[in-house]
Amino acid sequence: MNSHHHAPMPAGIDRKALWVVRELGLPAIVKACVVCRSNLHRPTGKIRVNANGKLLDVWLLIGCDLCDRTSKIPVHERINVKALDHDRLLMFENNDPAMVRELTMDTMLAARSAYRLDWTGTWELETDMPFYDLTGADPASFEVVVRFELPAPVRVENLLTAGFGLSRPVVRGLVSSGRIQLPLPVDAKAREDFSFFVIRGGAPS
Ligand SMILES: [Zn+2]
Incomplete structure (x- = not known):
């Protein structure tokens, strides 16, 4: 029940961001x-x-x-x-x-x-710890640790669009090109902690 999903860590990533699915209320x-x-x-x-x-x-x-x-x-x-x-x-x-x-x-x-x-209205996503801009000039890759305060089922795609402020098609493109590496399908619902990677400069060859 408490199994956590982790993608294998690509080499050379030592920066981490923490996203928290904060509990606002009961379902x-x-x-x-x-x-x-x-x-x-x-x-x-x-x-x-x-x-x-x-x-x-x-x-x-x-x-x-x-x-x-x-x-x-x-x-x-x-x-x-x-x-x-x-x-x-x-x-x-x-x-x-x-x-x-x-x-x-x-x-x-x-x-x-x-x-x-x-679960409508039971959570909000906090992403500023620290906030890494996906579209910025900074070339370093990073890991995002997503922590759930409550077991609300949230579609991974919705976390990504909210977390990065990007549209659905852009997020889908980043996932399919390997820039975002997820441990579960983008249209799956997550309800417990997992982490994923943002790879700069395109997917590793
Ligand atoms: Zn009634």
């Missing part, structure tokens, strides 16, 4: 409201734990974006209290914000409960 939960027409929900910040003898039910509580109606996403159903990690149980009981975040971004939970996540 929306795409699930039809039973009351109104909206299909967007937001976490309420609450987790409900119900005990029935030794069996626990745990739900993430979400609210409709339009009418505020609360609904529940099952996290654990009739789980024996002994099967649940005690620290996790405490986080559930205390509505721990880190646990709310983890559950809201949990794509396994989304798949199990048959809803999608909408």
Whole structure:
């Protein structure tokens, strides 16, 4: 799950830039409201734990974006209290914000409960550490390390157009000519850290 993609390092590159996919907020939960027409929900910040003898039910509580109606996403159903990690149980009981975040971004939970996540507006790309101008006269090649603060799926092409301020066709041209060397396809979606290289003076022969 935590495998990081790295392209093989071309010789002689010692300059690095850091791009960070900064977290701005939690994704929306795409699930039809039973009351109104909206299909967007937001976490309420609450987790409900119900005990029935030794069996626990745990739900993430979400609210409709339009009418505020609360609904529940099952996290654990009739789980024996002994099967649940005690620290996790405490986080559930205390509505721990880190646990709310983890559950809201949990794509396994989304798949199990048959809803999608909408990551629109959850991130922004920060590219000025330092900023290397792709079109400048500086001939040195460099590596760009892309770090994700949240597992938002972002198309690599969108990272490149935003990061360099270039159009889609220009970015595609740089990739196909080998000026930009990626560890994954340009139209793939990345959601975890990777790095890529910008090779000056054309592709190495
Ligand atoms: Zn609603």
